[in-house]
Amino acid sequence: MLDLRLLREQPDAMRAALERRGEPVDIESILKLDAEVRDLMTRRDESRAEQKRISKEVPRLEGPQREEAVARSKQKGAEVTECEGKLKPLQAELQERLLELPNVPDPEVPDGESAEQNVELRRWGEPRKESWMKDHLALAESLDLIDVKHSARFAGSRTYILKGDLVLLELAVLRYALDFIASRGYVPHSPPVMVRREAMEGTGYLPVGADQSYELTRDDGWLVGTSEVPLTAIHAGETLKEEDLPLRYAGISACWRREAGTHGKDTHGVYRVHQFTKVEQVVIGRNDRDETLKLHEEIVRNAEHVLQALKLPYRVVSLSTGDLGRQPAYTYDIETWMPGRGVYGETHSASRYYDFQTRRLNLRYKQGSQKPQFCHTLNNTVIASPRILVALLENYQREDGTVAVPDVLVPLVGKEVLG
């Protein structure tokens, strides 16, 4: 959520910044609503102040004087009720409109209409693509490591069954990622993946984007698409102590995505699925842009470190305004080389939000007697499976049709070759 004060004070600059996302933004009608709301609030408060004054007199009065005071107080009460009747729907609408606005892209975000205009920042490793290489599904099926035919029958599209050694590899890579991120001071959390509306709304996944999440209709609940949601919501409504920041959290959880609007896209194998497991890093920091930029670099480098340990070639790109999600102000994606696809595929997404999420969550901090301020938030993937398995299988396959286990995972898998 954006700062209403900023919208009031510099509407033109805000509109221009938001419209870089390629959609027209109607700030005027929001400001009009805001003005009406404030006017009604003033009138409401004045009536209520008068009513309070009168009703304090009541116990000291008797007879007709008392009757008269009660009547006047009642009159003021009616005015209050009238103002509130008008105020409520307007406030609800204003809140709704504010929740619908996306974040302001940072000036550094490259202009663009889509992922085509994302800017590559750096590459690591040597991408390999040999003629004998298979894609991950053909490879895994030949080794009996993935079964999508049976899962489709009883669980639907975009589902999968990992089997045999691949289960060990998945657990190993998740464990490796968790151990690594914990060693960097990120406290591991295994959070609920079923959360209330407020947590989804507070992190920006609602109301816009509701069609991307699974809603539990019998109960008040939503399945999260990432543990960013529960981890960022942990301290919602609290005022943290400045000296405790930044909080570095890691989450491991199941993640659920409806993938609405992606029919026919990435349908092969387990690249794009409805349920997956992810180790995530979340940072809750001070309202300090320089520090936030440093933390952003930190979480990207953390992920790069894991990919380098796994010896997977990757590149880092800066998302353009056309590819940037609604909540982040800036996002780096890390794309890992996938020989089967012959391209780099997105495996990580590292975003900074500034105070966009914390305004929604009412998550603040303060130092001593200073005024509370909204925290900044950031997050990034550490490892997401099965997508990372696509990269591991395809990059580690050998000409004889077997798959090697990355050195750093051998102790965790308990073997050097899959199959």
Place this chain on the structure above:
RNA sequence: GGAGAGGUGCCGGAGCGGUUGAACGGGCCGGUUUCGAAAACCGGUGUGGCCGCAAGGUCACCCAGGGUUCGAAUCCCUGCCUCUCCGCCA
């Protein structure tokens, strides 16, 4: 699923219809005292909205949302959460 108890400020804990933003104790901050510290004593100690250059004014907030009343932390209803007991089940 059934029965009961309860949710008050940083913490503990009063208040149960009017002058209570909230007694009292603890914590924390500042001061007095001290060579220094402890103890003691004195003072201070929430957040948000609106108006205002400011000083300040005003409204709201005692889990949340409704209601009763001239007036609610206090009464009523609903929801959420916690605890105890019973049932059921991993």
